Amino acid sequence: MATDSALTAEQILSATEDALRRFGPAKATVVDVARTLGVSHGSVYRFFPSKAAVREAVTQRWLAQAHDDLRFIAIEPGPAAERLHRWLTTLFAAKRRKALDDPQLFATYMTLVGEASQVVDAHLAALVDQIAQILQDGIEKGEFRHTPVNATARAVFEATAHFHDPAHASGWSDPTAEDRFEALWKLVLRGLAADA
Amino acid sequence: MATDSALTAEQILSATEDALRRFGPAKATVVDVARTLGVSHGSVYRFFPSKAAVREAVTQRWLAQAHDDLRFIAIEPGPAAERLHRWLTTLFAAKRRKALDDPQLFATYMTLVGEASQVVDAHLAALVDQIAQILQDGIEKGEFRHTPVNATARAVFEATAHFHDPAHASGWSDPTAEDRFEALWKLVLRGLAADA
Numbered sequence: 001m002a003t004d005s006a007l008t009a010e011q012i013l014s015a016t017e018d019a020l021r022r023f024g025p026a027k028a029t030v031v032d033v034a035r036t037l038g039v040s041h042g043s044v045y046r047f048f049p050s051k052a053a054v055r056e057a058v059t060q061r062w063l064a065q066a067h068d069d070l071r072f073i074a075i076e077p078g079p080a081a082e083r084l085h086r087w088l089t090t091l092f093a094a095k096r097r098k099a100l101d102d103p104q105l106f107a108t109y110m111t112l113v114g115e116a117s118q119v120v121d122a123h124l125a126a127l128v129d130q131i132a133q134i135l136q137d138g139i140e141k142g143e144f145r146h147t148p149v150n151a152t153a154r155a156v157f158e159a160t161a162h163f164h165d166p167a168h169a170s171g172w173s174d175p176t177a178e179d180r181f182e183a184l185w186k187l188v189l190r191g192l193a194a195d196a
Numbered sequence: 197m198a199t200d201s202a203l204t205a206e207q208i209l210s211a212t213e214d215a216l217r218r219f220g221p222a223k224a225t226v227v228d229v230a231r232t233l234g235v236s237h238g239s240v241y242r243f244f245p246s247k248a249a250v251r252e253a254v255t256q257r258w259l260a261q262a263h264d265d266l267r268f269i270a271i272e273p274g275p276a277a278e279r280l281h282r283w284l285t286t287l288f289a290a291k292r293r294k295a296l297d298d299p300q301l302f303a304t305y306m307t308l309v310g311e312a313s314q315v316v317d318a319h320l321a322a323l324v325d326q327i328a329q330i331l332q333d334g335i336e337k338g339e340f341r342h343t344p345v346n347a348t349a350r351a352v353f354e355a356t357a358h359f360h361d362p363a364h365a366s367g368w369s370d371p372t373a374e375d376r377f378e379a380l381w382k383l384v385l386r387g388l389a390a391d392a
Contacts, residue, residue, distance in 0.1 A: 159356075190387040
């Protein structure tokens with residue numbers, strides 16, 4: 001229980017996540033969230049102006065979780081090819097874990113993601129920017145050939161969609177998924193590499 | 197109207213397609229189809245042992261339509277890179293046409309595709325085989341470097357999923373789709389090319 005004066009945005013987001021998990025995206029309401037926290041729903045609206053705003057914030061937090069690692073990989077020292085490979089496998093592992101460990105919560109979030117296109121677009125743009133950072137670094141080091149960095153980063157992201165876009169989640173438990181990812185990675189890396 | 201004795205499998209498939217278009221996948225029945233054709237539903241079952249079998253045959257026909265072109269591109273003479281580009285753009289154009297011209301029928305077929313995983317798997321395997329044919333030819337001509345042809349063909353197919361997999365159909369009307377496809381194509385082609 002939180003008193004009105006001690007209530008934080010973080011508590012509201014956690015309680016919303018709980019409500020979504022228990023009642024599903026169609027039924028979870030701000031009233032449920034307020035009741036769980038022992039506050040009035042007016043208190044929730046002091047932090048988030050609408051139900052949609054709470055759900056967007058929850059979606060944003062969910063998308064950001066497990067992607068903190070990625071930000072660090074993008075700015076680490078070391079060979080760009082190795083970092084890009086690690087970045088992609090980390091993304092794949094994080095998405096696969098979410099999809100396979102708790103399919104119901106994953107489905108719930110897929111519904112929220114469908115509602116919050118601006119939040120999702122910003123998230124995807126941030127991921128593509130991280131790839132662009134690694135590419136830029138690789139070009140400067142002479143590992144990768146010169147290409148328009150942003151367009152190529154987008155191409156790398158889309159080329160690997162099979163292994164991070166939730167639309168393909170049904171194939172992620174396939175025993176050939178790792179091998180297929182590595183074959184795709186070889187093709188992409190060869191496409192990026194500077195002439196030997 | 198068809199008399200029982202003149203009834204053909206092709207008529208049944210066309211009538212099923214009409215019924216799916218009118219009633220949707222949840223409601224279209226073999227009885228509707230038989231009524232449209234003026235035959236008993238027993239006559240339909242002489243061609244297809246079950247409702248599922250009719251629907252699979254319709255799905256197969258739909259998947260095969262507009263893909264005839266692809267088979268020819270795979271076996272044509274000419275530079276492999278140019279043919280692979282044409283094969284991919286033809287596939288993208290065919291899928292996009294289906295998705296955007298008649299979204300409701302497209303959605304209907306997505307439901308059927310979800311039911312007929314063996315039909316779909318065979319269809320996808322045939323497409324990957326066509327890519328493998330082009331790759332093999334390109335390797336023999338010295339255009340493409342030596343790689344395990346089947347794994348690389350699968351990688352090319354998956355790398356371009358953004359532009360042919362119905363899961364990504366919502367992005368196909370985006371004005372940047374062509375440019376993004378071309379950026380992805382450059383990455384893939386560079387990944388395939390033999391050392392200059």
